[in-house]
Amino acid sequence: MVHPRVYAALSQPIVGHLDAYFFQVMKDIGQLLGPVFGTTQGATLVISGTGSAGMEAAVVNFVEPGSKLAILANGYFCDRISEMGKREGAQVVRLEKAWGATFNDEEAIEFIRRERPQIVAYVQAETSTGAFQPGNAICTAAHEAGALVIADCVTSLGGMPVNFEQTGIDIAYSCTQKGLSCPPGLSPLCLSPRAMEWLGSRPTTPRSWYFDLKLIHDYAAVSHRYHHTAPISMFYALREALLVIAQEGIENRWERHRRCHELFVRSIKSMGLQMHVAEGRRIWTLNTVSVPPGIDDAQVRKRLLDEHGIEILGGFGPLAGKVFRIGIMGPLATEENVQFLLNELRAALGAEGYRA
Amino acid sequence: MVHPRVYAALSQPIVGHLDAYFFQVMKDIGQLLGPVFGTTQGATLVISGTGSAGMEAAVVNFVEPGSKLAILANGYFCDRISEMGKREGAQVVRLEKAWGATFNDEEAIEFIRRERPQIVAYVQAETSTGAFQPGNAICTAAHEAGALVIADCVTSLGGMPVNFEQTGIDIAYSCTQKGLSCPPGLSPLCLSPRAMEWLGSRPTTPRSWYFDLKLIHDYAAVSHRYHHTAPISMFYALREALLVIAQEGIENRWERHRRCHELFVRSIKSMGLQMHVAEGRRIWTLNTVSVPPGIDDAQVRKRLLDEHGIEILGGFGPLAGKVFRIGIMGPLATEENVQFLLNELRAALGAEGYRA
Numbered sequence: 001m002v003h004p005r006v007y008a009a010l011s012q013p014i015v016g017h018l019d020a021y022f023f024q025v026m027k028d029i030g031q032l033l034g035p036v037f038g039t040t041q042g043a044t045l046v047i048s049g050t051g052s053a054g055m056e057a058a059v060v061n062f063v064e065p066g067s068k069l070a071i072l073a074n075g076y077f078c079d080r081i082s083e084m085g086k087r088e089g090a091q092v093v094r095l096e097k098a099w100g101a102t103f104n105d106e107e108a109i110e111f112i113r114r115e116r117p118q119i120v121a122y123v124q125a126e127t128s129t130g131a132f133q134p135g136n137a138i139c140t141a142a143h144e145a146g147a148l149v150i151a152d153c154v155t156s157l158g159g160m161p162v163n164f165e166q167t168g169i170d171i172a173y174s175c176t177q178k179g180l181s182c183p184p185g186l187s188p189l190c191l192s193p194r195a196m197e198w199l200g201s202r203p204t205t206p207r208s209w210y211f212d213l214k215l216i217h218d219y220a221a222v223s224h225r226y227h228h229t230a231p232i233s234m235f236y237a238l239r240e241a242l243l244v245i246a247q248e249g250i251e252n253r254w255e256r257h258r259r260c261h262e263l264f265v266r267s268i269k270s271m272g273l274q275m276h277v278a279e280g281r282r283i284w285t286l287n288t289v290s291v292p293p294g295i296d297d298a299q300v301r302k303r304l305l306d307e308h309g310i311e312i313l314g315g316f317g318p319l320a321g322k323v324f325r326i327g328i329m330g331p332l333a334t335e336e337n338v339q340f341l342l343n344e345l346r347a348a349l350g351a352e353g354y355r356a
Numbered sequence: 357m358v359h360p361r362v363y364a365a366l367s368q369p370i371v372g373h374l375d376a377y378f379f380q381v382m383k384d385i386g387q388l389l390g391p392v393f394g395t396t397q398g399a400t401l402v403i404s405g406t407g408s409a410g411m412e413a414a415v416v417n418f419v420e421p422g423s424k425l426a427i428l429a430n431g432y433f434c435d436r437i438s439e440m441g442k443r444e445g446a447q448v449v450r451l452e453k454a455w456g457a458t459f460n461d462e463e464a465i466e467f468i469r470r471e472r473p474q475i476v477a478y479v480q481a482e483t484s485t486g487a488f489q490p491g492n493a494i495c496t497a498a499h500e501a502g503a504l505v506i507a508d509c510v511t512s513l514g515g516m517p518v519n520f521e522q523t524g525i526d527i528a529y530s531c532t533q534k535g536l537s538c539p540p541g542l543s544p545l546c547l548s549p550r551a552m553e554w555l556g557s558r559p560t561t562p563r564s565w566y567f568d569l570k571l572i573h574d575y576a577a578v579s580h581r582y583h584h585t586a587p588i589s590m591f592y593a594l595r596e597a598l599l600v601i602a603q604e605g606i607e608n609r610w611e612r613h614r615r616c617h618e619l620f621v622r623s624i625k626s627m628g629l630q631m632h633v634a635e636g637r638r639i640w641t642l643n644t645v646s647v648p649p650g651i652d653d654a655q656v657r658k659r660l661l662d663e664h665g666i667e668i669l670g671g672f673g674p675l676a677g678k679v680f681r682i683g684i685m686g687p688l689a690t691e692e693n694v695q696f697l698l699n700e701l702r703a704a705l706g707a708e709g710y711r712a
C-alpha cells in the first residue's frame with residue numbers, strides 16, 4: 001500500500017535529469033536511505049530499474065568473469081543470483097538448504113572457508129519463504145577469506161533492520177515497493193567503503209553500461225556528468241516515501257512491524273496453525289503459514305480475495321500449495337488490520353473445512 | 357512537457373505485477389505502440405528502464421560476443437552503442453562522419469558490403485546533432501549480408517515517423533520522455549519477425565538476465581510467468597500518453613510537428629541564422645541552429661532561461677559552443693509557441709550583440 005503523499009509526489013511536474021533540483025532530490029534520497037539501511041559510512045545509490053535491476057547491478061559490478069561466487073541457497077532469489085552469476089561467467093558454488101530453512105553460523109563459516117570465494121551472496125529476507133538470514137558470521141568469514149558480501153535486502157529494507165554496517169555487508173540492494181511503501185520502479189543500493197574501494201580498483205570493465213556503478217555514482221554524487229536519463233517521477237516518489245518514514249522514525253516503524261508480526265504469530269498459533277519458518281528467523285513483513293493438511297490453499301486465497309478483497313499469496317516452487325505468504329507492511333501494518341485479516345483468514349479456513 | 361492526463365494516470369493506485377488488469381495495460385500499450393512505430397508485424401515490448409536500458413537490451417540480446425557490429429557513427433549515441441558493443445565482446449567497426457552529417461545510400465551500402473557484419477546499428481534521430489538518418493539502404497544492404505539492424509529511435513518515436521516496417525528495421529528502441537510526452541522511466545522496443553526468429557534460435561544465453569528479451573516477452577505477452585516486478589505506475593503513464601496520441605491521431609501529430617519544424621526553420625533563416633543539419637535530414641522535434649560567430653551560446657541560453665523560463669540546450673562534444681539544440685515537441689509543438697520562442701530567441705541574440 002502506497003501513502004497518498006507518495007502518489008501525489010509521483011505526479012509532480014518533472015524537471016530535467018541534469019537539473020540542480022533533481023540532483024538535490026537524489027542527494028536527499030541518499031541521505032534518507034542511510035538510517036534505513038543502517039549505515040553512516042556506506043554509499044547509497046539508486047538504480048533506475050526495479051529490484052532485480054539492483055541484483056544485476058550488484059552481480060555485474062562485483063562478480064568478475066571467472067571469479068568464484070559462493071551462494072547460500074535457500075530460496076527462489078538465491079537461484080536468481082546464481083543464474084546472473086553464471087551469465088556473468090562466474091564459477092558459482094552453492095550451499096543448499098530447504099526453502100524456509102536458514103544457515104547457522106558454523107555451516108556458513110565452514111562453507112566459505114572451504115570454498116575461499118571472491119564474493120559471497122545471501123538473501124537476507126527471502127520473499128519466497130519468509131526466512132530471515134542473519135549475516136554476521138557470513139560477513140566475518142567472507143572478509144577473512146578476502147571476499148566481498150552481497151546481501152539481497154528486497155523484502156527487509158524499511159520493514160525491519162537491515163543493519164548494513166553492524167552486519168558487515170558490502171553490497172546491499174533492495175526495491176521500493178515493499179518495506180518502503182512506494183510504487184515499484186527503483187532499486188536502492190548501499191555499498192561499504194570496502195566495496196567502493198574494490199570498485200575503484202577493479203581492473204576490468206563491467207559488461208553492463210546501464211548498471212555500471214562507477215558511472216552512476218559519478219553522475220549522481222560526484223561530477224553530475226550525464227550517464228542516463230533517470231526516471232524523475234519515481235525519484236520524487238521515493239524521496240516522499242523516505243520522508244514519510246523519517247517522520248514516523250525508522251525505529252518506530254520497525255517496532256510497529258515487529259509488534260504486528262508478533263501479534264500475527266501468536267494468533268496463528270492459537271488457531272492451531274504453524275509458521276513455516278523457525279522462530280527468530282522470520283521476516284516481520286512477510287509471514288509464511290503452513291497450509292493445514294487437507295486444505296486447498298488456492299480456495300482459501302480465492303475466498304479471501306473474492307469475499308473480502310484481501311490478497312494473500314501462495315507458495316511456489318517447492319512450497320507450492322504448502323504455505324500462505326502474507327504480507328503485513330507499510331501503512332497496513334496496524335494491529336487493527338492484523339486482527340481483521342486474522343478473522344477473515346479464520347473464517348475462510350473454516351469455510352474450507354479447517355477445524356483448529 | 358507531460359500532459360495532465362498522463363500525470364493523473366501516474367498517480368493511480370497500483371496493482372500487482374501479476375494482476376490481470378496489469379497484463380491488460382501491457383497489452384494495450386503493445387497495441388497502441390504499433391502505429392507509433394509504424395508496424396503491423398513487429399512485436400512491441402517495454403523495458404523497465406529508461407532509453408539507454410532499451411539500447412542495452414538491444415545490444416545484449418542481438419550482439420553475441422565475438423560477432424561483428426557495424427556502426428554508422430555520426431554522433432554521441434552511436435558512441436554509446438559502440439561502448440556497449442565492446443563491453444559485450446563484439447568486434448566493433450565504425451564508419452565515421454562529422455557530428456550532424458548523415459550517410460548517403462552509397463557509402464552505407466559500401467560499408468556494410470565490405471564489413472559483412474552480423475549486426476548493423478545506426479541512430480535514426482541523433483539527439484546530440486539534430487540529424488535524421490534514413491535507413492532503407494542500410495537495412496537492405498544489411499539483410500543482403502545476413503545481418504540484423506538496430507535503430508536508435510529515442511528522439512523520433514511519437515514526434516515523426518519511425519517507419520519501422522517500411523524501413524526494414526529489425527530492432528528499434530526508444531524512450532518515453534521525448535516524442536511520447538510521458539515522464540522518463542520506460543523504453544519501448546519493437547522487434548521484426550526476423551529479429552524474433554533470430555532471438556528464438558540464438559544458441560547462447562544473453563549475459564543480462566534483467567534485459568533478457570525472451571524472458572520479458574514471455575512474461576509480458578505469452579505465459580505471464582513472473583520475470584521482474586515491472587514499474588506499474590510508469591506503465592499507467594505510458595498507456596495514457598499513447599491514448600492521448602491515439603486521440604489526436606498519430607499522422608496528425610506527426611504533421612503538427614512537421615509544420616512547427618518548418619515554421620521554425622523558415623524563421624531561423626529569415627533571422628540570417630543557419631541550421632546545423634542539411635535540409636531533408638533534420639529531426640522535426642529537435643532543431644539544431646548554428647551559433648553565429650562572435651556569440652556566446654551559454655549567455656544566450658542563460659538569458660532565455662532567466663528572463664523567460666525557456667530552456668534550450670547547447671551542443672556538447674565536437675559541437676560544444678557551436679549549436680543551440682531546441683526541442684519543439686509534444687503539447688509545446690504549436691505555431692503560437694514556436695512564434696513566442698523565436699521572438700525571445702531573437703531578442704536574446706540581439707541583447708548579446710547579434711545583428712542579422
